[in-house]
Amino acid sequence: MTTATLENAPAGAPAAAPFDARAEGQRLFSDWYAALADAPARGQPVANVFVMGNAVEILRTFDFQLVFPEINSLQTGVRKASEEYIRVSEDYGMSPDVCSYVKADVGLILKEQHHPAGQIPKADIAIASNMCSTFIKWAEIWERMLNTPAFVLDLPGQRGGNWQVRPGDAQHAADARWVEAQFRDLIEKCERITGKRFDMDRLAEVEDRVNRMVYHWNNVMQLNRVCPAPYNAMLDGLTYIGIMNVYRGTTEGVEFMRRLEDEIRGKVARGEGRVAQERFRLLFSGTPCYVSMRRLIELFETWGGVFAYSDYLTFAAGGMDAGELVYDTSRPLESLAEITALAAQRGLSNQFFAHERLAQQVRDYDVDGIVFHGIKSCRFVSSGMADTRDYLNRRLQVPSLYIESDLIDPRYWSDAQIKNRVDAFFESLHQQGGGAPLAPKTVAAEAGRAA
Amino acid sequence: MTAQIPYDHQAELEDVLERCNALRQAPVPSGDALPEGYTGTLGHFPVYFPEEIAHAAGLLPVSVLGGGNKLEMKHADARMGSFVCSICRSTAELGLNGSLQSLSGFITHPICDAAKHLAGIWSRNFPEQLSQILYLPQNVNTPGAVRYVAAEYQRLRAELERKTGRSISDEALRASIRVYNENRRLLRDLYAVRRDEPWKLSCTESYLLTRARTRIPCEEHNALLGRALDAIGQRRQAAQDKPRVVFVGGFCEQPPLEMLETIDGNCYVVDDDLLVGLRWLTSDVPDAGDPVWALAESFVERSAASPVQHDARKTKEGYLMEMISSSRADGAVLTAAKFCEPGLDEQVAWSKHLDQLRVPYLVLEFEEKMTSFEQMGMQVETFAESLLFTLA
Ligand code: SF4
Ligand code: SF4
Numbered sequence: 001m002t003t004a005t006l007e008n009a010p011a012g013a014p015a016a017a018p019f020d021a022r023a024e025g026q027r028l029f030s031d032w033y034a035a036l037a038d039a040p041a042r043g044q045p046v047a048n049v050f051v052m053g054n055a056v057e058i059l060r061t062f063d064f065q066l067v068f069p070e071i072n073s074l075q076t077g078v079r080k081a082s083e084e085y086i087r088v089s090e091d092y093g094m095s096p097d098v099c100s101y102v103k104a105d106v107g108l109i110l111k112e113q114h115h116p117a118g119q120i121p122k123a124d125i126a127i128a129s130n131m132c133s134t135f136i137k138w139a140e141i142w143e144r145m146l147n148t149p150a151f152v153l154d155l156p157g158q159r160g161g162n163w164q165v166r167p168g169d170a171q172h173a174a175d176a177r178w179v180e181a182q183f184r185d186l187i188e189k190c191e192r193i194t195g196k197r198f199d200m201d202r203l204a205e206v207e208d209r210v211n212r213m214v215y216h217w218n219n220v221m222q223l224n225r226v227c228p229a230p231y232n233a234m235l236d237g238l239t240y241i242g243i244m245n246v247y248r249g250t251t252e253g254v255e256f257m258r259r260l261e262d263e264i265r266g267k268v269a270r271g272e273g274r275v276a277q278e279r280f281r282l283l284f285s286g287t288p289c290y291v292s293m294r295r296l297i298e299l300f301e302t303w304g305g306v307f308a309y310s311d312y313l314t315f316a317a318g319g320m321d322a323g324e325l326v327y328d329t330s331r332p333l334e335s336l337a338e339i340t341a342l343a344a345q346r347g348l349s350n351q352f353f354a355h356e357r358l359a360q361q362v363r364d365y366d367v368d369g370i371v372f373h374g375i376k377s378c379r380f381v382s383s384g385m386a387d388t389r390d391y392l393n394r395r396l397q398v399p400s401l402y403i404e405s406d407l408i409d410p411r412y413w414s415d416a417q418i419k420n421r422v423d424a425f426f427e428s429l430h431q432q433g434g435g436a437p438l439a440p441k442t443v444a445a446e447a448g449r450a451a
Numbered sequence: 452m453t454a455q456i457p458y459d460h461q462a463e464l465e466d467v468l469e470r471c472n473a474l475r476q477a478p479v480p481s482g483d484a485l486p487e488g489y490t491g492t493l494g495h496f497p498v499y500f501p502e503e504i505a506h507a508a509g510l511l512p513v514s515v516l517g518g519g520n521k522l523e524m525k526h527a528d529a530r531m532g533s534f535v536c537s538i539c540r541s542t543a544e545l546g547l548n549g550s551l552q553s554l555s556g557f558i559t560h561p562i563c564d565a566a567k568h569l570a571g572i573w574s575r576n577f578p579e580q581l582s583q584i585l586y587l588p589q590n591v592n593t594p595g596a597v598r599y600v601a602a603e604y605q606r607l608r609a610e611l612e613r614k615t616g617r618s619i620s621d622e623a624l625r626a627s628i629r630v631y632n633e634n635r636r637l638l639r640d641l642y643a644v645r646r647d648e649p650w651k652l653s654c655t656e657s658y659l660l661t662r663a664r665t666r667i668p669c670e671e672h673n674a675l676l677g678r679a680l681d682a683i684g685q686r687r688q689a690a691q692d693k694p695r696v697v698f699v700g701g702f703c704e705q706p707p708l709e710m711l712e713t714i715d716g717n718c719y720v721v722d723d724d725l726l727v728g729l730r731w732l733t734s735d736v737p738d739a740g741d742p743v744w745a746l747a748e749s750f751v752e753r754s755a756a757s758p759v760q761h762d763a764r765k766t767k768e769g770y771l772m773e774m775i776s777s778s779r780a781d782g783a784v785l786t787a788a789k790f791c792e793p794g795l796d797e798q799v800a801w802s803k804h805l806d807q808l809r810v811p812y813l814v815l816e817f818e819e820k821m822t823s824f825e826q827m828g829m830q831v832e833t834f835a836e837s838l839l840f841t842l843a
Binding site for chain 2: 092093094095097098099102130132133134136137140141143144150151152153154156157158159160161162171174177178181182185349352353354355374375376379380382383384385386387388390391404
């Protein structure tokens with residue numbers, strides 16, 4: 001296994017200039033959208049990919065311009081345009097009961113790919129993993145409406161509770177062999193689309209950059225175990241994972257993550273928390289509500305509640321912080337398959353056995369409670385949520401709050417109702433003796449020194 | 452010498468159908484009620500499950516198909532969001548109310564995310580059962596798919612061996628394959644009657660006959676189907692003036708029986724995807740050579756289609772059109788279970804495609820807990836009349 005990357009990665013070196021992660025993230029996003037719009041003029045091949053299980057490393061090797069339809073959909077929410085796109089697709093016939101990301105995207109297709117952030121090019125190939133089954137149905141929609149060929153990347157996931165797969169064991173080897181076979185098939189398809197020969201050295205280079213991003217990303221995640229938490233996983237964290245996805249395997253991505261880590265280390269050293277007086281550390285489970293995310297966070301932060309961790313940061317960033325996920329660049333393809341199979345089991349499909357990792361994360365991040373955000377749109381995160389919550393309440397006595405809205409459909413946001421529930425949750429946390437007012441927990445000095 | 456009792460085919464068929472209907476509502480057998488030779492039951496969720504492997508392990512494969520419209524929901528409402536389809540919620544209810552406590556295991560599949568979550572619900576609430584996802588592939592087109600499926604079947608085989616303490620020999624597997632091959636043949640015959648002489652066998656009857664396999668050993672089901680097919684062959688019913696339609700959308704959650712009866716009342720349903728998982732392998736599985744490989748290869752190379760299986764060789768529109776043309780149907784009933792994301796997505800795609808080809812269709816949404824069918828009855832009647840009018 002290559003360790004050079006980790007040894008060389010600078011940790012804690014002061015940044016040359018102040019780094020504003022939010023502003024830098026926005027700049028990178030604007031650049032990316034501009035690159036999307038220009039891709040056809042450049043004659044660059046285009047691939048649609050999802051955030052969970054996407055073979056980005058291979059696509060980058062072939063210089064594909066990447067389109068993330070989930071990000072396009074969430075951006076319609078952030079830019080307050082989602083309802084219009086959703087309505088267009090419902091008028092077309094899409095059921096109100098399906099994923100609103102899919103509906104916003106069908107709306108986008110019906111609007112000739114005009115997105116509030118710019119023109120979205122049509123893809124030459126779409127990669128859809130089975131991690132969320134909706135990905136496959138979504139890709140089938142592109143097959144029909146845009147003639148985009150779909151490549152379904154089948155990743156064997158976690159089969160049951162307490163399912164422990166260790167790198168190199170027989171099960172992992174068998175699963176990785178199947179993933180590798182599919183990568184080889186995909187490579188052939190990419191060669192046909194681009195007219196280029198696959199270059200193994202380039203794959204190794206992309207992987208090396210991913211390794212470095214993941215190294216910093218792991219540290220960024222670990223640093224939020226500190227009290228007070230330097231960032232809010234469900235606000236600042238959303239920018240971070242956006243970059244983890246869109247710039248995965250690029251020099252810009254490495255640089256962003258390196259500077260982000262430096263910035264956050266600085267905050268930790270200074271004892272700066274995301275909220276002035278951190279009184280409650282919380283874990284957010286589920287997907288954001290992009291149309292009202294700032295409002296939701298405000299409801300928590302006014303009580304001194306900060307989201308120290310969210311499982312969204314794990315699964316929506318491809319599961320790369322799930323441990324031991326470092327590519328061996330001396331055997332790029334085999335290693336890509338091995339790590340992809342591991343990430344599928346440890347960081348993505350373990351969503352279906354969420355109680356196991358949540359129990360661990362409650363301890364890792366020393367949280368006072370869990371906030372579950374259930375949404376009709378996303379059965380991937382929501383179907384087992386109420387049962388998981390019940391289990392954690394009963395077995396581990398973890399206090400929790402359950403709220404419901406949607407990812408991007410504003411019609412499901414009920415401000416007064418959610419505020420009432422949030423307030424009642426904090427009242428009960430107080431009654432249970434949690435988070436004494438104005439008495440932040442002491443800083444765990446050693447936390448954040450990632451291995 | 453006893454006098455020969457004259458064979459009354461109608462009484463015989465009624466007898467078989469009555470038994471099938473009783474089986475539809477029967478609890479999962481356990482203890483003394485287990486059929487001879489079986490040490491337990493293995494529950495499996497739709498769509499497809501390689502029952503032969505459980506059968507060879509001495510575990511009765513039991514399809515868990517939800518709770519129908521008679522089940523009272525007491526526990527599951529608090530454990531699964533209101534936005535989840537009925538079959539998942541009522542399956543959870545059956546687990547939580549103790550109806551499935553005798554299962555040795557419960558296996559679900561990556562057909563959709565709600566179904567995958569059932570494995571988590573099982574592992575949290577019934578840790579004594581073997582609760583797993585059998586990761587059947589969504590990519591059956593890459594070379595290596597058969598090898599992967601075979602490995603996943605071997606894994607299942609080993610899990611069942613551990614659970615039962617009994618090894619599953621290749622010979623036992625081949626014997627099970629032969630029993631199921633016979634079943635596949637009989638089910639093909641049943642569907643041939645529907646296609647060729649639909650007045651002899653309604654969709655509801657055929658559904659009941661097929662569904663009986665979900666509670667009894669395959670051998671017994673074979674005998675039951677044999678009796679039914681003999682009796683059906685002798686039925687002398689005249690063809691009525693009804694349009695021929697195909698029914699799609701019944702691949703996972705089960706439409707209420709009354710819904711099928713409503714459609715039967717107005718149309719001849721000449722093909723459908725009801726319980727398609729029980730008919731997934733479309734021809735005999737080779738009963739020589741490596742039996743696990745044979746099952747895996749059949750899954751990849753000789754299988755049906757559904758909205759929850761991606762296969763580049765079979766587009767959803769393509770297999771619907773193939774159903775329509777091979778059964779010489781005049782139109783289609785496109786259904787979807789409420790909150791079933793894959794079904795609802797397909798319904799849109801199918802209707803757009805049929806619009807283009809000017810094939811008449813009716814869109815219906817159902818829920819297993821539906822109890823009122825009047826409005827649906829009127830919709831079906833209007834659809835059937837318009838079809839007859841166009842055909843006249
Ligand atoms: S169901 Fe959830 S994970 Fe899947 S595409 Fe929709 S929002 Fe994403
Ligand atoms: S009915 Fe649809 S949503 Fe429900 S389990 Fe079956 S495939 Fe999944």
